[in-house]
Amino acid sequence: MRSALVTVAAVVAAAALLPLVYANQLLLFNFVVFLTLAQGVNIIYGFTGYLPFGYVGFFGAGAYGFSLAVMHLHLAPLPALACAAAAAVLLGLLLTPLLRLSGAYFAIANLAASQAMFQIISNPNLTDITKGPYGISLSGVFSPNLSYGVAVAILAATLGVMVFLRHSRFGLALQAIREDPVTAGMAGIDVVRGRTLAWLLSAVAAGSIGGVFAWYVSVFYPETVFSPEFSIFAIVFALFGGIATITGPILGVVILYGIYNGIGISAPQYFQLIYGVLIMVLVLFLPNGIVSLFKRWGIDVP
Amino acid sequence: MLAYSLLAGVIFGLYFSLVGMGLNLVFGVMRIVNLAHGDVLMLGAFAAFWLFSLLGLHPLVAAPIVFAAAVAIGWPLYFLFVPRLLRARDPEMLSIIFFFGMAQVVVALATIAFGTSERSIPGRVLGNGPMHILGQSYPTAWVVSGAVSAVTVALVTLYLYRTRLGTTTRAVMVHREEALATGIDVHRVSAIAFGIGLGLAAVAGVFAPFMLGSVRPAMGADINITSFAVIVIGSLGNPLGTVLGGIVYGIALMVMQSYFSSWANLLPYLLLIGILLIRPTGLLGRTLRHA
Numbered sequence: 001m002r003s004a005l006v007t008v009a010a011v012v013a014a015a016a017l018l019p020l021v022y023a024n025q026l027l028l029f030n031f032v033v034f035l036t037l038a039q040g041v042n043i044i045y046g047f048t049g050y051l052p053f054g055y056v057g058f059f060g061a062g063a064y065g066f067s068l069a070v071m072h073l074h075l076a077p078l079p080a081l082a083c084a085a086a087a088a089v090l091l092g093l094l095l096t097p098l099l100r101l102s103g104a105y106f107a108i109a110n111l112a113a114s115q116a117m118f119q120i121i122s123n124p125n126l127t128d129i130t131k132g133p134y135g136i137s138l139s140g141v142f143s144p145n146l147s148y149g150v151a152v153a154i155l156a157a158t159l160g161v162m163v164f165l166r167h168s169r170f171g172l173a174l175q176a177i178r179e180d181p182v183t184a185g186m187a188g189i190d191v192v193r194g195r196t197l198a199w200l201l202s203a204v205a206a207g208s209i210g211g212v213f214a215w216y217v218s219v220f221y222p223e224t225v226f227s228p229e230f231s232i233f234a235i236v237f238a239l240f241g242g243i244a245t246i247t248g249p250i251l252g253v254v255i256l257y258g259i260y261n262g263i264g265i266s267a268p269q270y271f272q273l274i275y276g277v278l279i280m281v282l283v284l285f286l287p288n289g290i291v292s293l294f295k296r297w298g299i300d301v302p
Numbered sequence: 303m304l305a306y307s308l309l310a311g312v313i314f315g316l317y318f319s320l321v322g323m324g325l326n327l328v329f330g331v332m333r334i335v336n337l338a339h340g341d342v343l344m345l346g347a348f349a350a351f352w353l354f355s356l357l358g359l360h361p362l363v364a365a366p367i368v369f370a371a372a373v374a375i376g377w378p379l380y381f382l383f384v385p386r387l388l389r390a391r392d393p394e395m396l397s398i399i400f401f402f403g404m405a406q407v408v409v410a411l412a413t414i415a416f417g418t419s420e421r422s423i424p425g426r427v428l429g430n431g432p433m434h435i436l437g438q439s440y441p442t443a444w445v446v447s448g449a450v451s452a453v454t455v456a457l458v459t460l461y462l463y464r465t466r467l468g469t470t471t472r473a474v475m476v477h478r479e480e481a482l483a484t485g486i487d488v489h490r491v492s493a494i495a496f497g498i499g500l501g502l503a504a505v506a507g508v509f510a511p512f513m514l515g516s517v518r519p520a521m522g523a524d525i526n527i528t529s530f531a532v533i534v535i536g537s538l539g540n541p542l543g544t545v546l547g548g549i550v551y552g553i554a555l556m557v558m559q560s561y562f563s564s565w566a567n568l569l570p571y572l573l574l575i576g577i578l579l580i581r582p583t584g585l586l587g588r589t590l591r592h593a
Binding site: 049051053097098100101103104105107108109111112113115116119120123124125228232235239269270272273275276277278279280282283284287 | 335383386387390392394395396397398399400402403404405406407408409410411413414523527530531534564565567568570571572574575578579
């Protein structure tokens with residue numbers, strides 16, 4: 001528990017203080033976004049075993065929840081962020097029937113759901129409401145420093161949830177459901193309630209960080225916030241580090257997103273090649289991520 | 303207009319059943335999800351494009367060549383990766399992630415090799431002018447692609463139901479362990495099925511320039527969704543259901559495009575989710591026996 005809290009505090013402090021010494025705030029912001037998304041994937045995939053291939057749906061729902069609240073309800077950014085989280089929860093509730101599907105079926109249906117969201121929001125028929133494919137501009141509330149701070153706060157809250165899951169009966173119950181839902185149910189765990197809560201928790205994480213993303217960049221297109229890359233990167237980062245741990249996804253983001261920013265922006269296809277190979281090697285030889293290497297060497301990581 | 307959409311739906315449906323067939327065969331035999339299916343199709347499309355523009359090879363000639371090449375690639379790929387995957391704790395889930403990684407590698411290599419520009423083969427290669435069927439006229443390229451798809455699907459059916467290897471393949475589909483216990487060389491049968499699965503995807507790719515529009519390295523992701531919609535409608539693991547799924551999907555798509563064109567893109571996703579939720583085993587699915 002102590003080492004987990006120390007890790008969390010170190011990550012949050014680094015995210016909060018680095019902008020003072022490093023000028024590229026956008027890059028740091030993207031790191032915060034992916035740190036949050038990777039932990040969000042960790043909540044649902046790491047603890048319940050549902051692979052959210054369409055995780056970006058929550059991110060986009062949050063971004064649009066925020067933007068619509070600002071544009072149509074003329075809310076201030078912070079209340080609008082509550083709308084972002086609410087939009088993601090709403091989408092999460094709408095998609096709870098998908099949790100009845102297992103394994104591959106869930107992953108594919110979730111991917112389809114996020115694509116359907118994108119098709120609906122970017123449809124030209126809805127231009128009056130969502131601005132359709134023409135994108136959103138929120139220059140009125142643009143405030144990089146404040147929104148960066150809020151993003152760090154959301155990251156801290158998400159990491160807090162992870163610490164709770166790692167050290168609570170609820171987290172243990174979720175892992176029991178992941179291993180064997182029938183046995184877990186026999187042991188008195190409310191399976192449906194458990195996985196729905198985990199699903200909504202991960203939705204809130206992605207939705208709020210999506211809302212802050214909309215606030216921070218303030219000008220974006222539907223394909224930006226519904227880009228499948230968000231789901232994929234978040235899943236790969238979490239897997240690479242090691243799911244169901246706190247440090248795993250953090251290491252995954254720092255290492256892989258670091259590499260991405262080193263070579264990926266100028267030559268995305270080479271980064272794609274590298275992470276494609278990495279995924280294949282990981283699945284075959286290290287399915288529990290690099291954190292499992294530390295465990296093998298006898299070093300305990302939270 | 304309705305008659306036009308319905309018949310076009312059947313033509314496209316035949317093609318879509320070819321698109322989904324390989325994925326379904328691999329899933330049926332090995333219970334793994336080949337998320338690189340759409341990308342193999344993309345490779346087939348590029349192969350057809352280069353064979354046509356460099357050697358002037360007709361797509362109907364290119365199709366068997368591409369099929370054979372894909373089978374030849376699939377065989378070693380199976381032995382390299384699949385047995386290891388099948389030994390894992392949750393092969394179905396791990397295979398999604400694994401083949402997703404493979405898809406990324408294929409797309410990245412294709413982008414490095416071919417660039418991101420879109421390629422196409424002119425439709426007149428398959429025949430000039432429109433063709434008239436039941437009072438409606440369609441581009442000849444559509445009709446030829448649909449007919450080739452129908453023939454290919456029929457050949458797969460013949461293989462599965464009229465040859466010894468096909469019978470053993472179906473035995474492995476029903477129960478892998480029991481098939482092994484009866485003395486069937488499960489790995490050999492699976493490797494052949496894996497190769498055929500990739501081969502079918504590649505053949506579908508040969509006709510992609512005529513049915514799906516221009517060819518580009520990143521096209522695979524959308525095709526995966528379409529293939530999943532098709533085989534889930536039919537029923538996962540049942541290759542013949544794919545034909546029904548393809549035709550339902552094709553007709554739905556064409557009718558949507560005629561009457562609600564601005565929402566037509568939404569169709570595959572909604573069909574996929576709807577069918578999964580209402581009838582997870584697909585239209586032709588039978589309840590599985592859990593022994």
